[in-house]
Amino acid sequence: MKDEFICKENCPHYKIISQVKLTCPNGNAIIDLADMFKIFADSTRLKIICAILKQELCVCDISELLNLNQTTVSHQLKVLRDSKLVKYRREGKQIFYSLKDEHVIQIISAGLSHISEEEEK
Amino acid sequence: MKDEFICKENCPHYKIISQVKLTCPNGNAIIDLADMFKIFADSTRLKIICAILKQELCVCDISELLNLNQTTVSHQLKVLRDSKLVKYRREGKQIFYSLKDEHVIQIISAGLSHISEEEEK
DNA sequence: GTAACATATGCATATATATGCATATGAGAT
DNA sequence: ATCTCATATGCATATATATGCATATGTTAC
Secondary structure, three states: OOOOOOOOOOOOOOOHHHHHHHHHOHHHHHHHHHHHHHHHOOOOHHHHEEEEHOOOHHHHHHHHHHHHHHHHHHHHHHHHHHHEEEEEEOOEEEEEEOOOOOOHHHHHHHHHHHHHHHHHO | OOOOOOOOOOOOOOOHHHHHHHHHOOOHHHHHHHHHHHHHHHHHHHHHHHHHOOEEEEEEHHHHHHHOHHHHHHHHHHHHHOOEEEEEEOOOEEEEEEEEEOOHHHHHHHHHHHHHHHHHH
């Protein structure tokens, strides 16, 4: 990628750019943030999250409720476990999942309020 | 997908399930929400968003600042335009992009506060 | 008009990932 | 120990999407 032909002298506003560089989150934080949003970027996972938003449910309940294959639910629950968004407890043969903290609710409601405002326009 | 062999009589907690069905966002809202989070789920787009968080920048500035190919930046700006998260204005040959509203900042800071709390643990 | 520049877009490709089948694991009941 | 049930996991596959090259579009200057 040659940078000579890209508006080197004319265009870039160097003073602004150096200011922005200071205030931007650093590269790792950005990647962590993107990884976190990836978790919410799948409708199946979002449905699961919403299902356990207010109470714990076992895997089978979630499958039944959302009309999803048990395998699919387990796969996505693993993703949610790995990203530490859910906790779980065993009770006999069943495993009950629930949300780990309140941040999830904040993130989702921030998203929902954006969506709903878009619809008004 | 046969539903007979899935814990039909033993497991599902039908009363809870019917309650949850009432409180869950409906399918379309979930899909819209997932689509919105998809936008934030890519580090290149997040970088671009952060770059224009506080002031407008032209495409060339963004490429320069983030050390990204101009084509890549244009592609991702198109995604952001299509999802109505950014606005833009032309000034001569250059086009300046900026954020469209405050929701973006709320969503990102909700995400950031989750990230930073995770690190403390 | 043409040349130069800033940005956008079509196409091809590489990479990620969501899903489902088959099967493994782990727990209770007999 | 064996059977059944609830859940998890390995593997294969289909789909989505991020990127870059080549090129098109739109603007200014001459």
